[in-house]
Amino acid sequence: MFRRKWSGLPADPNFPVDLAKLGYFINEDDEVRAIDNPDNYFHFFFNRNTRWNERQRYSMNQALQYVIWERLEKLGLKKELLPLGTSDTNKPHVPIFISSDIATKSRVVVIFGETVQDLGVLAHRIVGGPGGINKGSMISVVSALQKQCSSSSDSTPPGIILANMGELIWYPEGKRTLSRTAFAAAPMQSAVHYTNVVGKSNMVERNSTARMHVGHIFQEVIPHFTKDNAKIDIIVLGGSADYVEEFLDLPLIWNTWKNRISCLAIVGGLYPVWDLKNDEFVNVFLRNKARAYVTSVEPAGMVISGPEGNPKTTTFTQIGCPVFSSGEPNYTETALITGSEIILDWLQEVAMTPEGKDYTNPYFHVDFADPVFDTDEPDWSKWQNEEVAGQKDENDKIWTEQAHNETSNPQGEKPNIVMLQRGEDKVQTKKENMKIGKVEDENKN
Template sequence: MFRRKWSGLPADPQFPCDLKELGYFINKDDEIRAIDNPDNYFKFFLSRNPRWNDRQRFAMNQAIQKVIWERLETLGLKKELVPLGTSDPSKPHAPIFVSEDIGSKSRVVVIFGETVQDLGALAHRVIGGPGGVNEGSMVSIVTELLKQRSSPSDPSTPGIILANMGELIWWPGGNRTLSRSAFDATPMKSAVHNGNQFSKKNEVPGNETFMRHVNYIFDTVIPHFVNERAGIDVIGVGDSADTVERYLDLFPVWEIWKKRINCLALVGGLHPIWELKNEEFGHHFLRNRSRAYATSNEPAGMVLSGPDGNPKTSTFTQIGCPVFSSGEPYYTELTLIMGRDIVLDWLQEVAMTPEGKEYANPKFHVEFADPVAEGDNDHDWSHWQNAEQASENDDGEEAKINDGTEDAGNGNVGDEEPRLILVERPAETE
């Protein structure tokens, strides 16, 4: 009888969570390159086996995150664990970053990154490729924020809170939380086991979902660390922007925060205005003190739409606030990187509003429309069901298809070369 032992299964591949041991270094341009060939970036396809590639990517991301966290701490941010008061590192918890002197700040910027990104990362395609570590991470955002003023009367820099929307799955084997993709790449008993299963033991109390993490930041973290008189600027990236909108749209929540939130930047968010229920938040605050930055082919900062949307563009603009181009045409994860200057400059503009006055977006008269490619038919086809009107719009000639039957009737079959020749192999004779 055939018998296979568990010990006979292929072992799960192991990689060190260290850049140098993985064969990489950070060059003078802050880009990650291969030690054996400095012209090469990170090589994901190490093997034809996807498990090997995923395990190497897991180790690489862990190594990169160590570098990013060290740089954030150098900039004056401190890692805190939620739930607050966690002292046992073996108990489920998630890290966030908070300015060390946040209690003395009159202005605090809270940033909610994408739910698919590791804490501190914006886009690994930039971190591990052209651009480099700072450019593709929160390091560049924090660096620019630390150049700003808190208000016209307060020259000190704003406080910063980096929420952890991406890493909310507890991994007992590493005593830390991970993103969904990273959790799938954690070590298994063998390389062919059926993945890592998620259960209640992988949840962080009070932060089980994206929405609950947003609630924990507003309901617990901000009151604990931030001066109660400090104003709050909020940045949401991608799907986290939508989550923050849904949270602030709740009537009890908005009653608490409407007097403290200075502005809301929706970077890559796509939450439709018609799904918001709170009139005061959706039709007053968003219109006056919020801006959206969308993926677009247009230069960064171009106004695509006012608060009421723009039907002349394919970009989704029914968000309830003015919509600007982020300068990134394709990837949501790059919107804050490409639009960093215009987003942060607007936050500074709001912060510099004279005391006693409430900031409000200017009224935008938008004439932007998507460019029409040359040769496009400009005819109005709205009456296509009316054959008479449709024929008036069609100034082209009727297409003709010649299948050769007409020529066959006229005896002209042999006038043109045949398009298809069938050759029959002669039967073999015995």
């Protein structure tokens, strides 16, 4: 009897979390290139085995993340562990970044990244490819915000909080949290195990889901680190919009925060306004103090829709606030990269509102409609007119008569192609039947 022992399974591949040992370096343009060929970027498909490719990317992404974290700390941000009060790094915790001098700031920008990204990363396609590390990460956003003023009467830059919406699965062996993709690529008992399973030991107190993390940021982190009268600007990316808007829509929560939140920038978020129930949050705040920036082929900053939505475009615009093009045509993860200038400029515009005045979105007269392209395709929108319907009936009649004559089908039904196994002596018969679109069912012979 054959028996395979656990020790006989192939070992899971292991790669060092080090750029140089992985064969890469950062060039003068801040781009990651291969040491053996500086013209090449990161090579994912280096092996025919998918597990080897995923394990290499796991180490590569962690190595790049540590570079990003080091640069964020040089910009004056410090890492804090959640839940608040966690000091033992061996216990489950979620890291976030906040400005080291946030307690003195009159304005704080809170950024909720995508729910699938690593902390500090905007898009790995930019971090590890054309564009470079700073451009593809929160470093570019933090650097731009640090050049802004907190208000018309405060020239100091705003404080910053980088929430960690993507890395919420505790990985005990690595003593850190990982995203779902990274957790699946983390070391396993063997290279042929199915996947790593998320259990109770992988949960972080009050931060085990994106929804809980949002609540922890608003209810504990912001009150703990900021002044009571500090104004809050919020940027949400992709799926984070669902959880932040859902949280703020709660009447009790909104009554607590409505006097502190200055504006909300929804970048790539698609949370439908009809799922929001709080009339004050929807018709007062979203309409007047929020803007959405969506993926679009239109130039960055073009107004796609007003708060009521735009029925003349296939872009989803039922978000409850004015909708703008981010300038990014394809990827939600790069929308903040492409549209950072117009998005952050709007946050600065809101912050510079003179004291005593309340910022309100201007009225936007929207003429935008999806372009109509010339095409040689027939106009199928008129398929129900009498002439076309008559042609369709006549064609169906001709087809039915032909099917009846050629297949001796008394019902005149359209024949179906049925693939059956056949013997050598039936090859010619099948070829003849295929000409009229039918194969005889041999079971009936």
